[in-house]
Amino acid sequence: MIYMVVAYTLVWAGLFAYLAFVSLRIRAVRTELAAVEELLHEREAGQE
Amino acid sequence: MNTLSALRLFYDQVLAILGKDIRYELRSKQTWLGMGLFALLVFVIFNFAFDLRVENRAAVAPGALWVAFVFASLLGLGRTFAAEREGGSLDRLLLCPVDRRAIYLAKLLGNLLFIAVVELVALPVFAALFSISLFSGELLPIVLLGTLGVAIIGTLFSAMTAVTRARELLLPLLVFPLIVPVVIAAVRATGALMLVAPNEPPWLGLLVAFDVIFLSLALLTCSYVLEE
Amino acid sequence: MAVINKTGSAHHELAAPTRRPPLPLVSLLLNALACVGMMLSIWAIFLYAPTDAIEGLSQRIFYFHVPVAWLAMLSFVIVALGGAVYLWREDERWDWLALAAAEAGAVFTTLTLVTGSLWGRATWGTWWTWDARLTTSLILWFLYIAYLMLRSYLGKTPTSARAGAVLAILGVIDVPIIYESVNWWRTLHPAAEIGTPGALPPSVVLVLMLALVSFTLFYGALLIQLYQMVRLQYLAWRLRTRLQVVD
Numbered sequence: 001m002i003y004m005v006v007a008y009t010l011v012w013a014g015l016f017a018y019l020a021f022v023s024l025r026i027r028a029v030r031t032e033l034a035a036v037e038e039l040l041h042e043r044e045a046g047q048e
Numbered sequence: 049m050n051t052l053s054a055l056r057l058f059y060d061q062v063l064a065i066l067g068k069d070i071r072y073e074l075r076s077k078q079t080w081l082g083m084g085l086f087a088l089l090v091f092v093i094f095n096f097a098f099d100l101r102v103e104n105r106a107a108v109a110p111g112a113l114w115v116a117f118v119f120a121s122l123l124g125l126g127r128t129f130a131a132e133r134e135g136g137s138l139d140r141l142l143l144c145p146v147d148r149r150a151i152y153l154a155k156l157l158g159n160l161l162f163i164a165v166v167e168l169v170a171l172p173v174f175a176a177l178f179s180i181s182l183f184s185g186e187l188l189p190i191v192l193l194g195t196l197g198v199a200i201i202g203t204l205f206s207a208m209t210a211v212t213r214a215r216e217l218l219l220p221l222l223v224f225p226l227i228v229p230v231v232i233a234a235v236r237a238t239g240a241l242m243l244v245a246p247n248e249p250p251w252l253g254l255l256v257a258f259d260v261i262f263l264s265l266a267l268l269t270c271s272y273v274l275e276e
Numbered sequence: 277m278a279v280i281n282k283t284g285s286a287h288h289e290l291a292a293p294t295r296r297p298p299l300p301l302v303s304l305l306l307n308a309l310a311c312v313g314m315m316l317s318i319w320a321i322f323l324y325a326p327t328d329a330i331e332g333l334s335q336r337i338f339y340f341h342v343p344v345a346w347l348a349m350l351s352f353v354i355v356a357l358g359g360a361v362y363l364w365r366e367d368e369r370w371d372w373l374a375l376a377a378a379e380a381g382a383v384f385t386t387l388t389l390v391t392g393s394l395w396g397r398a399t400w401g402t403w404w405t406w407d408a409r410l411t412t413s414l415i416l417w418f419l420y421i422a423y424l425m426l427r428s429y430l431g432k433t434p435t436s437a438r439a440g441a442v443l444a445i446l447g448v449i450d451v452p453i454i455y456e457s458v459n460w461w462r463t464l465h466p467a468a469e470i471g472t473p474g475a476l477p478p479s480v481v482l483v484l485m486l487a488l489v490s491f492t493l494f495y496g497a498l499l500i501q502l503y504q505m506v507r508l509q510y511l512a513w514r515l516r517t518r519l520q521v522v523d
Contacts, residue, residue, distance in 0.1 A: 275438065
């Protein structure tokens, strides 16, 4: 019984940790894209 | 151009590239010597790792033989496209109006030839070191077909990984999972020569089937890998 | 030629800076459905499904293990299909799909191995046997890792996409062969039987179906998120290289 509870908890904790990791990565790439776009716009505005 | 002359051209291209590779290897000798010595060293290590006595020899020897062959082949396979890239000659080869499949086939035949020569030298040594009577002539087709299977996958992925920095690391990671059926069939076919077991599937036939499947897949996809 | 077209279209896409993700409603609905389905199946697995007379509680791992294993295999088929269509159409969205499916597949294969191992420990008394299914799952896991490593070493280039596609196509044909050859290899050493289907009571089948559907919905939602992530990563990388070219 204890074995089952521990196993179940570990598997779900692993899955949720992965999901959290994915959402962090998505957030990171969103901010990065925004920053790079900003830079590009500044660059283009500077050129014109 | 009709099909016959197209085939003829294809054949000439394969032969030309193969001849070039053989001349190169004959001159440098590095790959041959390295592969051969490596295979012998694996035999030595296996001897210590398993303490081969009379009773367990038949169970371990086919495995030892094939581990040595597969590892040594991978050593040579990694060099096929890497040497060309380092010299910058691969770009020129790809610029030539040559069918990609001809390049792949020539490289495959070259690899098969080099590995087979190394194996033919290593086999008698193996027989002597492990005091196994050098089986019958039946071992030759097994060794050849098993090596062909390894070389088909290995040559294809050698082209892929030649671009990367970590090709020595990446090539075995890609090749080993895919050649599992070939290795199983080759080890079991070799084992069946030493210790006759009932109810064995026709491993030699399966080996031929795996080789045919892998070769056709490799010929279908090699043009995507050999691109600049 | 194709490369120039790709960068052109990506540039066009970036005309609207803060673009909404495509089909937000479908994605939201899928997320909600997956969430509800998962809750429902967890309730069903632990409270509705009957306790197995022989195996006891550990049999409930079955309802997690089977859907996860099915998705691990489905994912590899998606990787190979994405790769094949990419080679045929030269449209990089299919490659993004393949890359997203490879990551999801690696996660689900890991879960398959872990849940299978836990179940095996409870019922067979051993974490691992070299049975055809287990060996094939392990090799599938190695293939996923090899795919992801190959892609990361080759970078975000068409070469990388083509190499990945070739690996996935070879792998998807090789995996059934591996399964069969391990089966033949094992003929002399009979492995533990997993149990015959058809002998399952209807309530078990019902719970299994519910779990299969809800895990597949969850997989779909995860795949969409991963696809978006891969797409954004590619766009950001492309923009950064453009900035460097301007410099």
